[in-house]
Amino acid sequence: METQLSWDESRAQDIIASKTGLEGPLLPILHELQETFGYVDARAVGLIAGALNVSRAEVFGTLSFYKDFKRQKPLGRTIKLCRAEACQARGAEDLAERFEQATGCRIDGGFHGGVEVETVYCLGNCALGPNALYDGEIFGALTDEALAALHARAAREGAAR
Ligand code: FES
Structure with missing residues (x-):
């Protein structure tokens, strides 16, 4: 199961700091923030701008x-x-049509x-x-039943957040 954290500024700063040395660090930073938190919080924008010295x-x-x-x-x-x-x-x-x-x-x-979806x-x-x-897992050769089961699992896990 995905373990996405709540927004945590010091964690975000660590992520940003770990990538500032890369060539073209912005996209890798945004990707890792999203992977970690499930989204890119608006508060990250200023942190990234400061760390990369961009606007x-x-x-x-x-x-x-x-x-x-x-x-x-x-x-x-x-x-x-x-x-x-x-x-x-x-x-x-x-x-897709039958699923809808x-x-x-x-x-x-x-x-x-x-x-x-x-x-x-x-x-x-x-x-x-x-x-x-x-x-993070690919489900192949999907049937109607498999997609319905996946959807039910996602609904359970979504409700448990
Ligand atoms: S996985 Fe390549 S077309 Fe769907």
């Missing part, structure tokens, strides 16, 4: 440019469902019962599609 606007611009970065604490759990070509060829679109009908949960429609384009497991990513 807050520059940090904020990068943070808002990439859709993958979340700027608010997630309200629950996220399942990423691949709908790129190879997974489509293996039935991802029909799977069965659960009333709209894909890319935000949180519903503590779970959101987001479209992604390729998880690198094309031969075993359709694929979904949840909690």
Whole structure:
């Protein structure tokens, strides 16, 4: 199970400090903050700007440019469902449609019962599609039942946060 921490300034500072020596440190910092906390807190913007000696606007611009970065604490759990070509060829679109009908949960429609399902384009497991990513793990050859079970698990784990 994911162990995402609550916002912790000294932890965030450690993460930032560990990457300032990299070439192009901004994206690696943002990624690690998001992995650690589940989102990039607005309070990180000033810390990063100070550590990298860039403007807050520059940090904020990068943070808002990439859709993958979340700027608010997630309200629950996220399942990423691949709908790129190879997974489509293996039935991802029909799977997605049946899932929406069965659960009333709209894909890319935000949180519903503590779970959101987001479209992604390729998880690198094309031969075993359709694929979904949840909690750092790829679930391949998804059936209706497997996706429903994953969704139920995410709802349980989302409620337990
Ligand atoms: S197309 Fe879905 S994993 Fe590559």
